[in-house]
Amino acid sequence: MSSLADHIEAYIKRMLRSSQTNSVELSRAQMADDFSCVPSQINYVLSTRFTLERGYIVESRRGGGGYIRIGHVQVDDSYAHAANLLKSIGSELDEKQMEDILAYLKDHHVITPRQLQLIRGIVQQEVGSIGQGKNVLRASLVRALLFLIIESES
Amino acid sequence: MSSLADHIEAYIKRMLRSSQTNSVELSRAQMADDFSCVPSQINYVLSTRFTLERGYIVESRRGGGGYIRIGHVQVDDSYAHAANLLKSIGSELDEKQMEDILAYLKDHHVITPRQLQLIRGIVQQEVGSIGQGKNVLRASLVRALLFLIIESES
DNA sequence: AGACTTAAGGTCAGTATTAGTCAAAGAAAG
DNA sequence: CTTTCTTTGACTAATACTGACCTTAAGTCT
Numbered sequence: 001m002s003s004l005a006d007h008i009e010a011y012i013k014r015m016l017r018s019s020q021t022n023s024v025e026l027s028r029a030q031m032a033d034d035f036s037c038v039p040s041q042i043n044y045v046l047s048t049r050f051t052l053e054r055g056y057i058v059e060s061r062r063g064g065g066g067y068i069r070i071g072h073v074q075v076d077d078s079y080a081h082a083a084n085l086l087k088s089i090g091s092e093l094d095e096k097q098m099e100d101i102l103a104y105l106k107d108h109h110v111i112t113p114r115q116l117q118l119i120r121g122i123v124q125q126e127v128g129s130i131g132q133g134k135n136v137l138r139a140s141l142v143r144a145l146l147f148l149i150i151e152s153e154s
Numbered sequence: 155m156s157s158l159a160d161h162i163e164a165y166i167k168r169m170l171r172s173s174q175t176n177s178v179e180l181s182r183a184q185m186a187d188d189f190s191c192v193p194s195q196i197n198y199v200l201s202t203r204f205t206l207e208r209g210y211i212v213e214s215r216r217g218g219g220g221y222i223r224i225g226h227v228q229v230d231d232s233y234a235h236a237a238n239l240l241k242s243i244g245s246e247l248d249e250k251q252m253e254d255i256l257a258y259l260k261d262h263h264v265i266t267p268r269q270l271q272l273i274r275g276i277v278q279q280e281v282g283s284i285g286q287g288k289n290v291l292r293a294s295l296v297r298a299l300l301f302l303i304i305e306s307e308s
Numbered sequence: 309a310g311a312c313t314t315a316a317g318g319t320c321a322g323t324a325t326t327a328g329t330c331a332a333a334g335a336a337a338g
Numbered sequence: 339c340t341t342t343c344t345t346t347g348a349c350t351a352a353t354a355c356t357g358a359c360c361t362t363a364a365g366t367c368t
Contacts, residue, residue: 063353065157217363220316
């Protein structure tokens with residue numbers, strides 16, 4: 001119970017808390033050196049603990065002056081359960097399931113009626129223009145669009 | 155964000171912003187001297203960051219009195235133009251094309267840096283979890299997310 | 309006008325500097 | 339003992355930087 005990965009996770013979260021901007025930039029090689037581990041260990045920590053779903057945005061660049069930047073967004077409580085709902089969307093989503101989710105979010109004032117309409121229109125447009133895998137695309141789109149709305153407003 | 159190329163990029167963009175005409179003229183050798191680097195470094199920055207896809211026009215002349223002129227395309231109605239840009243996204247979109255579009259929209263203040271980060275993160279997440287048809291999904295997602303942003307703010 | 313000189317900028321391939329991926333081995337938990 | 343989580347390292351990929359060599363334009367001198 002407190003693996004190296006946990007320590008690295010805690011360290012990054014400490015850095016995030018003490019930053020004004022809710023984001024930190026670090027060097028993978030430097031980090032690996034500090035914790036005496038291989039660089040890919042850092043990727044492991046990032047991919048298991050700093051996911052979008054948990055409110056983290058990880059960006060990186062290779063090459064000279066490369067970096068890994070981690071941003072954090074606090075989702076307030078009213079949106080927390082909405083974010084949870086998103087998690088429950090699987091790899092496929094049919095029309096009825098989508099309507100249920102949108103209706104629920106509208107009723108709970110997470111999205112506005114206009115946003116509901118917009119999402120419906122956009123999804124219809126995109127899904128209509130492909131032959132196969134409509135339900136897979138719909139799942140991705142709904143998750144993406146709702147996530148953008150939720151994250152934008154918190 | 156600390157490579158030399160980044161600094162040169164930022165410097166040029168500052169110059170562009172403070173110019174009335176949306177274009178600046180500079181001397182390659184002088185620039186290289188100011189930044190203590192080889193002249194071809196300037197070409198590197200220009201060819202990686204000031205491309206036509208991102209809305210920049212670079213002209214130059216060799217020989218005595220040679221120069222490099224960089225212009226930034228300005229459109230009267232940037233939202234209409236953005237909508238147009240979206241329409242131009244075909245059924246597939248690779249990473250580079252996406253980055254060009256996002257950089258263009260950010261530079262023209264259609265999306266905020268934070269929205270850029272979010273879009274990048276969301277697309278990465280969604281595209282990463284499928285095997286085939288990444289470019290097709292990316293096209294749909296980018297179109298959908300940008301459309302939502304543009305429609306929400308107009 | 310033509311040849312030579314000087315003053316730019318362009319190209320490209322090679323080197324350096326990061327970070328990412330993936331699968332296999334090892335450790336911990338159930 | 340099986341499953342899941344962690345750790346490792348060999349290979350890969352992206353980005354930045356440099357320098358040698360090339361091209362073009364303008365001036366200068368017969």
